[in-house]
Amino acid sequence: MSSAATVSNSSGNNSDQTTGKYPIDLFRGWPNPALLPVDSLARSAATVFASSSIYEPGLQYGPDEGYGPLRAHIASWLTSFYRADTEGSNLPTETAAGAITAERICITGGASQNLACLLQVFTDAAYTRNIWMVAPTYYLACRIFHDAGFMERLRGVPEDEEGIDLEFLERGLREAEERAAKEGNIRPVYTLPRPWSNIYKHVIYLTPTFANPSMKVVSLRRREGLVRLARRFNALIIADDVYDFLQWPSDPNAPNIKEAASIPRIVDIDGYLDGGPIDEYGNAVSNGSFSKLIGPGMRVGWAEGTKAFAYGLSQAGSSRSGGAPSQLSSTFVDQLLPSGILQQHIKQELVPAYRARYNLLISAIKEHLLPLGFKLPAGNQPISGGFFIWLDLPSTLTGDLLAQRAWEVEKLRIGSGTLFQVQGDCSEHHRTFEHSIRLCFAYERFGLLYEGVARLASVARSMLGSE
Ligand SMILES: Cc1ncc(COP(=O)(O)O)c(C=O)c1O
Structure with a gap:
């Protein structure tokens, strides 16, 4: 995560000398430090270092696919969450069929690191036409695509209340194919297909559930339509x-x-829709992470795809050379799963705490910002989650200026909507989100969330001339 644009205030009440105010950070998309399972991790580390059968492999180069016990334990944890056949679950019956196996899991160094590996193995900088990103997007992903050679070939795809706009996407895909046919772009140039990989013509990148920044959840029928398009x-x-x-x-x-899970993942849908994946690699990968659940510094995540896809991913050059990333961290994380410690932590600590934070921020927004003409685009969703709330501003306000004034006058950090545009989309459809902002309810101390919104309202009121 970028730190240059952020200021932390969670460790104290240091007031700014010019304004006399202590900073409040509703920008930073990190978990609150008090919500990380520090004691459990300390016990995990002690267990690991007390047993040579764990720390010896933990301190060595690991298998390409990652630490074996963790792969198996993630598979059964994901099975119980994504394939639960519980009463009241909205999951289609097909989703409940069969357990997720360890062969479908590849351990990663977190979602960001793995995004880079996915591009190295499964795309070619010439043959792969475009990266299609639901916009507004998780902005730090853009540079990962740039680094892989797609600098000016990122394309934003709009979203509405149901999520990604499939008609827009289909039009774009069709036009890209027509262009590729004209240009004779018919085979990979730099990354030739190898026995463990498939080179895709397009990449579609999104956060289908509780998107960063919009918090939207893509509906089941859009997910199915997306798999068919892919x-x-x-x-x-x-x-x-x-x-x-x-x-x-x-x-x-x-x-x-x-x-x-309230809705199946796209990788699950690719697993059952219309008879299942169209070839051994399929068309979807789930990029999972322990960053928001245990701590980003662990740098442990997982990817799930078909067995062939997971193996192909493990064959990225950096994993072949060094073994899967985060081998030692994987042994710590692994202690938390079969014991049920992580599951309890999510249920008893994280969900209640983030839910309370979300409720507090929403009620402050309703009290202070909606009367000024702010809007909550994801306001009608029955289920909320994640870390962020996206707000549309009254049309005379811009996110850039509001964020600037909020910092100068109130020492309040917020994310201007322009940060979440697709950087490198040079199409005529490029959107800049200048009349939106993102607020994060996860990081700042609970006691300052309400005041943060009150300060924002004060800045907005003076900019709107109503004070
Ligand atoms: C949508 C999304 N993807 C990926 C990441 C980064 O994940 P990781 O810490 O696993 O690299 C974040 C973090 O904010 C995110 O919001």
Whole structure:
């Protein structure tokens, strides 16, 4: 994560000398430090270092696919969450069929690191036409695509209440294919297909559940439509499924959601739709991460795809040379899964805490910002989750200026909408989101969230001339 644009205030009340105000950070998309399972991790590390059968492999180069016990334990944890056949679950019956196997899992160094590996193995900088990103997007992903050679070939795809706009995407895919045919772009140039990989013509990147920054959830029928499109156009869907476990009802008075996914992942849909994947690699990968659940510094995540896809990913040159990333961290994380410690932590600590933070921020927004003409585009979703709230501004305000004034006058950090545009989309459809902002309810101390919104309202009121 970039730190240059952020200021931390969570360790103290240091006031700014010119304004006399202590900083409040509603920008930084990090977990609150008090919510990380520090004691459990300390016990995990002690267990690891007390047993040579764990720390010896932990301190060595690991297998390409990652630490074996963790792969197996992630597979069974994901099975219980994504394939739960619980009463009241909205999952289609096909999703409940069969357990997720360890062969489908490849350990990663987190979702960001793995995005780079996915591009190295499964794309070619010439043959792969475009990267299609749901916009607004997780902005730090853009540079990972730039680094892989797609600098000016990123394309934003709009979203509405149901998520990604499939008609827009289909039009774009069709036009890209026509262009490729004209240009004679018919085979990979730099990354030739190897026995363990497939080179896709397109990449579609999104966070289908509780998107960063919009918090939107893509509907089941859009997910299915997306898989069908990807199959038709030889596209790889990369789904950052990093917030799925942090979910709660939007209604503050409703009981908690059962510990099961509310909607199948895109990789699950590719597994069953119309008879299952069209070839051994399929068209979807789930990019998972422990960053929001245990701590980003662990640098451990996982990818799930077909067995051939997971193996292909493990054959990225850097994993062949060094073994899967984060081998030692993997042994710590592994201690938390079969014991149920992580599952308990999510249920008893994270979901209640983030739910309370979300509810507090929403009620402050309703009290202070909606009366000024701010809007909550994801306001009608029955389920909320993740870390962020996206707001549309009254048309006379811009996010850039509001963020600048909020910092100068109130020492409040917020994310201007322009940060979340697709950087490198040079098409006529490029959108800049200048009349939007993102607020993060996860990082700042609970006691400052309400005041942050009140300060924002004060800045907005003076800019709107109503004070
Ligand atoms: C959508 C999305 N993907 C990926 C990441 C980064 O994940 P990781 O820490 O696993 O690299 C974030 C973090 O904010 C995110 O919001």
